[in-house]
Amino acid sequence: MTAEPVPGAEPASATVPFGATSQLPAVGTLRLPARIHVGYGTRAQLPVIAAIHGRRVLAVVDPFLTGTPFYTELIGGMTDAGLDVRVYSDITPELPVGTLDAAGRTARDFGPDVIVAIGGGSALDAAKLIALLAAHGGPLAGYYGENLVPGPVVPIVALPTTAGTGSEVTPVAVVSDPARELKVGISSPFLVPAAAIVDPELTLAVPASVTAFSGIDALVHAVESYTAREFDLDLGATLPVFTGQNALIAPIALRAAAHLGPWLPRAVEEPGNRQARHEVALGALLGGIAFGATGTHLCHAVQYPLGALTKTPHGLGTGLMLPYVLDTIRDAPGTAARIADLDTALGGPTRDRVVEINRRIGVPATLADLGVTRDQLPHIAELALASKRLIAIAPVDPEPEILLDLLHRAFEGVLR
Numbered sequence: 001m002t003a004e005p006v007p008g009a010e011p012a013s014a015t016v017p018f019g020a021t022s023q024l025p026a027v028g029t030l031r032l033p034a035r036i037h038v039g040y041g042t043r044a045q046l047p048v049i050a051a052i053h054g055r056r057v058l059a060v061v062d063p064f065l066t067g068t069p070f071y072t073e074l075i076g077g078m079t080d081a082g083l084d085v086r087v088y089s090d091i092t093p094e095l096p097v098g099t100l101d102a103a104g105r106t107a108r109d110f111g112p113d114v115i116v117a118i119g120g121g122s123a124l125d126a127a128k129l130i131a132l133l134a135a136h137g138g139p140l141a142g143y144y145g146e147n148l149v150p151g152p153v154v155p156i157v158a159l160p161t162t163a164g165t166g167s168e169v170t171p172v173a174v175v176s177d178p179a180r181e182l183k184v185g186i187s188s189p190f191l192v193p194a195a196a197i198v199d200p201e202l203t204l205a206v207p208a209s210v211t212a213f214s215g216i217d218a219l220v221h222a223v224e225s226y227t228a229r230e231f232d233l234d235l236g237a238t239l240p241v242f243t244g245q246n247a248l249i250a251p252i253a254l255r256a257a258a259h260l261g262p263w264l265p266r267a268v269e270e271p272g273n274r275q276a277r278h279e280v281a282l283g284a285l286l287g288g289i290a291f292g293a294t295g296t297h298l299c300h301a302v303q304y305p306l307g308a309l310t311k312t313p314h315g316l317g318t319g320l321m322l323p324y325v326l327d328t329i330r331d332a333p334g335t336a337a338r339i340a341d342l343d344t345a346l347g348g349p350t351r352d353r354v355v356e357i358n359r360r361i362g363v364p365a366t367l368a369d370l371g372v373t374r375d376q377l378p379h380i381a382e383l384a385l386a387s388k389r390l391i392a393i394a395p396v397d398p399e400p401e402i403l404l405d406l407l408h409r410a411f412e413g414v415l416r
Contacts, residue, residue: 023334025230028248029239029293033158033169035195038285040278043159043199046074046116047081053155053194054113055082058134060127061089062119062161070202074118074159086110091119091126094176094183097140100126104133104140107154117158117193121165121214124158125173128191131156140175140186146241146389149188156193161202163267163281164214164315166221166288168196171241182304182383187241192292200274200281208268209313212361215264215280217315219357220322221287222256223350224296225249227329227338228393242295244393253290254345259283261346261353265360297394298325298384298406305383310370319354319363320370324410326351328402332395351415366413377407 037045050057057078065071066089078085088106092099107115107130115134117127129140131153143149158168167173172187203211231244260283266276302325303317310317329335342350355365364370372380381403385391391398398406409415 024247024250025245026247027233027235028246029243030248031171031189031192031293032289033193033196036169036198036285037196038198038282040199040201040274042197043074043202044077045197046157046159047077047083049157049195049197050078050083050114050116051081055084056111056113057083057085057116058107058110058112058114058130059085059087059116059118060091060123060130061087062123063089063091065119065161070161071118078116086112088130091123093122095122095126095129095174097175097177097184100129100175101133101138101140103130104138107131107134108137112154114155114157114194117156118161120160120162120210121167124160124165124167125175127156127158128153128167128173128193129175129186132186132191141177143186143188144184146187147238149186149190151190153190157195157197158193159197159199159202162206162210162214163200163203163277163284164218166218166284166292168193168198169285169288170292172292182308182387189241196285198281198285200277203277203281204272204274206271208271209362211271211280212264212268212363213313213315213319215260215267215284215315216319216322216358216361216363218280218284218287219257219260219264219354220299220315220318221291221296222253222260222283223322223326223342224299224393225287225290225294226253226257226342227335227395228294228297229395242293242389242393244294246293249290249293252286253294254341256283256286256290257342257345259286261357265357268361295389295393297390298328298398301384301387301390301394302380302403302407304387305380306367306370306372309376309380310372312370316363317370319358320365320367321410323351323354323358323415324406326354327409327416328406329395335395355415367407367411368413372411374411377404377411381407
């Protein structure tokens, strides 16, 4: 379900056929929640959907929401429906692994039938990992990597309050482990929530910087998904969680870009613009659906060490890198045609449109603007290359010299 467009609202999303001009792969993979609702007012579905799974509800709630009218409405609605609701809001930024192991033990003692996740990407990721620990026990480190979750987790109903991460529909959650230099991902189809409720009303009070950096990350999801490498999959074996470019996802990635490109700047500049908020929420949801199957590549591979070094928001880093990554991959086989498709979706040359969007929403133009120094670039490249899953999805074979060239251009602000 979707909201009715606001009469007279501009700009309209670009018109893109449900398909692409470049050749689609022959094989497709799609893993999604059983239910997805999007549009103003859809949060009213929460008690109905939660009750499908049972009476005992663990609500994992972003601490910034406690005490707000939305918190009262959502928790009160489930309680009024006769559900036994326990709230957990002790969510630490960056999700240190030790805090999640402790939360998992608490959840296991409560024995929830369903976990309701309300908040930004960290809250949704925390809920996924608590659901995992409640079902299978810890420690969490035993699940690092891909396809190591042994079976279904406690069902999750996800309500994002930001538009960007797509965690409400993806099979991955990310934690911080003090023993490791970078954040660590846990990826499994079993982590895909049972239901996603995307109500743009929940994003109206989000600060402009959060709207900007989460929103540009959603556009990166769409672009990197659409330009992902096509894998030669062994269909007789367990598939990787992220399967590269595939036939079912390509049209969705294009639609995500078409919603986000025209409307993200408006959502940042006019935070009360309900149409803009709807379009960005829908685009972010579609971007999550897209990369949840294909994966992301170079922007994210660089951002993990970059974010650790500069302590800057994730989307700021991926958005900053996107124009330079587009230059790096444009000559890869088949990529020029895909970028042409994105040009149509965005209403102009993709790289130039991203540069314009970044300027309007406040994403810095260079790595130097973040305080990165030239002598740090080789170490960033080394750590980026260590993200083998992300690197493998890139349409180019990123040898060290290619990564270094990418980083030097991003440092100096040089576009080809």
